[in-house]
Amino acid sequence: MSYEDIRYEIDGPAAVIAIDRPERYNAFRGRTVEELIKAFRAAWADPQVQAVILTATGEKAFCTGGDVKQRAETGDYGPTESGMFEIGNLHKLIRDIPKPVIAAVNGIAVGGGHVLHVLCDVSIASETARFGQAGPKVGSFDAGFGTAYLARVVGEKKAREIWFWCRQYDATEAERMGLVNAVVPAAELRKTALEWAREVAEKSPTAIRFCKQSFNADTDHQAGLSNLAMSALDLFTASPEGLEGAIAFAEKRKPDFAQHVNWH
Numbered sequence: 001m002s003y004e005d006i007r008y009e010i011d012g013p014a015a016v017i018a019i020d021r022p023e024r025y026n027a028f029r030g031r032t033v034e035e036l037i038k039a040f041r042a043a044w045a046d047p048q049v050q051a052v053i054l055t056a057t058g059e060k061a062f063c064t065g066g067d068v069k070q071r072a073e074t075g076d077y078g079p080t081e082s083g084m085f086e087i088g089n090l091h092k093l094i095r096d097i098p099k100p101v102i103a104a105v106n107g108i109a110v111g112g113g114h115v116l117h118v119l120c121d122v123s124i125a126s127e128t129a130r131f132g133q134a135g136p137k138v139g140s141f142d143a144g145f146g147t148a149y150l151a152r153v154v155g156e157k158k159a160r161e162i163w164f165w166c167r168q169y170d171a172t173e174a175e176r177m178g179l180v181n182a183v184v185p186a187a188e189l190r191k192t193a194l195e196w197a198r199e200v201a202e203k204s205p206t207a208i209r210f211c212k213q214s215f216n217a218d219t220d221h222q223a224g225l226s227n228l229a230m231s232a233l234d235l236f237t238a239s240p241e242g243l244e245g246a247i248a249f250a251e252k253r254k255p256d257f258a259q260h261v262n263w264h
């Protein structure tokens, strides 16, 4: 399978999936999401693969969510083979693949990119990583799992702070709030993620599968919430208020949301 926006390789018992758009801080467009889905499905089907590592190329960014420049240009996240923007299906796949998914967060994880690492089973961060949500700054919101599951991870108060204030948190703060499992020097990130993959690969795959499905069962109702949020997002990101956020980002200016205040 050939990929343009990601890299896929097998390293020992692990499939390493890396988002490869460093010039856009590894933001995803529709094609990126489609390729990630293909890669996760390939990893699911491959009996040699006992764990998946999700990471990205370069030292700056893990993933900065939706490609805001693309959205400012075309009003959407660009063309795909299927004709659909399947981010909701990618979220479900990361949860449903019956193998542990390890996020190796090599840089900034923001917006929809932050949601991706939150959905992974465990997250290992480089000391240089930064974390946060950005939707309300750019006229978007990656709700569903992005809000409800985050609240399960860090608690309601912290999740609301993260979403409403759109601040950034360094790796030490992320570890303190239970958002990541370990923090390592940048140069040791891939080695550490592979060590975790090798260690978990020695365990019973069937026990792991049942454990993962059992953890998921408790929050699977959030998939319905995610469907609803994605439908709402389709409408909101194409609205004048949504577009103002994306266009302001592309024009490197502060968005003017004041004209859209409407509490009725």
Ligand SMILES: CC(C)(COP(=O)(O)OP(=O)(O)OC[C@H]1O[C@@H](n2cnc3c(N)ncnc32)[C@H](O)[C@@H]1OP(=O)(O)O)[C@@H](O)C(=O)NCCC(=O)NCCSC(=O)c1cc(O)c2ccccc2c1O
Binding pocket: 023, 024, 025, 027, 064, 065, 066, 067, 068, 069, 070, 087, 108, 110, 111, 112, 113, 134, 135, 138, 140, 141, 142, 230, 233, 234, 237, 249
């Ligand atoms: C991530 C930053 C905080 C980094 O700031 P910093 O100052 O370190 O770096 P720069 O701002 O100079 O960025 C360097 C370079 O990268 C480009 N870039 C960064 N992020 C993106 C991006 N998301 N899309 C496109 N390009 C990006 C940036 O323009 C610079 O390029 P130059 O050519 O100018 O050098 C900061 O960059 C930042 O705040 N980025 C935006 C983060 C963001 O708003 N992300 C999108 C949130 S919305 C979202 O993720 C989303 C998710 C979904 O699942 C959806 C589902 C359905 C519909 C919509 C969805 C959706 O919108």
